[in-house]
Amino acid sequence: MSFSSETKQELCQVIVEKDCCKKAELAAFIHGIGSLRIGRGGSSVYMTTEIPAVARRIFSLCKSCFAVTPEVRTQIRKQLGKKNIYHVVIKPENAQTILLETGLFKETEEGIRINRTVPLFLVRKSCCRHAYMRGAFLATGTLSDPGKSYHMEVNCPEEEYAKSLCALVQKMELPAKVAPRREGFVVYLKDSEAIVEVLGRIGAHKALLEMENVRITKNVKNNANRAANCDTANLEKTMNASTRQVEAIAYIQAKVGLSALPGHLGEMARIRLENPETPLKELGEMVSPPLSKSAVNHRLKKLEEIAQRLQKGGRL
Ligand SMILES: [Zn+2]
Known part of the structure; x- marks a missing residue:
């Protein structure tokens, strides 16, 4: 019916x-x-x-x-x-x-x-x-x-x-x-x-309840889809960033060697190369003394800038 x-x-x-x-x-x-x-x-x-x-x-x-x-x-x-x-x-x-x-x-x-x-x-x-x-x-x-x-x-x-x-x-x-x-x-x-x-x-109280059930299920589904989409988007963003960082570090290594970098950047470069998929927060915990997520991000940005400079024929 x-x-x-x-x-x-x-x-x-x-x-x-x-x-x-x-x-x-x-x-x-x-x-x-x-x-x-x-x-x-x-x-x-x-x-x-x-x-x-x-x-x-x-x-x-x-x-x-x-x-x-x-x-x-x-x-x-x-x-x-x-x-x-x-x-x-x-x-x-x-x-x-x-x-x-x-x-x-x-x-x-x-x-x-x-x-x-x-x-x-x-x-x-x-x-x-x-x-x-x-x-x-x-x-x-x-x-x-x-x-x-x-x-x-x-x-x-x-x-x-x-x-x-x-x-x-x-x-x-x-x-x-x-x-x-x-x-x-x-x-x-x-x-x-x-x-x-x-x-x-x-x-029509039974019909009302049935309709409310459908509405709630629809909402939950929509929210779950939204959350899933959001996760995928974030993951992609993270993956893109880490691929870029690894490429930059590999370029520096090939061009001048990681030992040419200042100590704190060299250490960051090595850790990133060994852990290409690790989130920034965890990378920070691998450094001694530990670094905050934003400090890790800052160092990785620096490495990317150095790679770009080297690509343009500049120096470290
Ligand atoms: Zn009446």
Whole structure:
């Protein structure tokens, strides 16, 4: 099962206690996957999903919120790879009340109109905003596998609704954005911390932990890689320096002999020649009296300068 599906399964288990939140979540379902179908007895509300747990959740929200028992119709799809479709249907006798109370319909002076934005009267409290977000994500959301990328989005058929949903997420101080898609628009989050925050608020605690685990593993890996790269770079630098020093000393030896050097430099030259790969600090400990790393470095630099002078035909 994909990370997205797992998260949805978890969210379908979230227990909602307050009526205000139940109504907000149901409203998000109606706005996200609801459609009106006109029949002989009037208009019915259809909420359509491929996820059985989502259908069950909508069913129980209708019951506990409005004491209405919707009908659930299953559309079997036999084509390979196609999932069955579940319709939760609110009959005409209850449709108008529920549509008004969940803010899809609004009463105006000219009669009842369709409201194309998130109904603000349902999301005044933060508990209800979180419930609305949960419904919106369960209705048309997707979440990419954190091992691959960080991306959470909710599909919206209309730009006006997408913008109002985006504003709702931004109200929670999360960096949501709207983008056009081939079919409609999406409200999305790309920031891993923001996604973790949303998962926590809508009640997907298992998904949150899983995502945090991936984030930590990724960080550790990145840091380890960085450290490894850093070690290699340092090693190369050291190796380059010591090769240069050994070459310089060998040149001096061939040209004038190490005994021509002042005593302290001659000693350093011999020690370096015998220990071409030894770090400076350890070289310092081989000299008596011992030298600091920077003193060793200083003497080796001197030897390189002498070699350069000799190469240019100069004297010691
Ligand atoms: Zn609430």
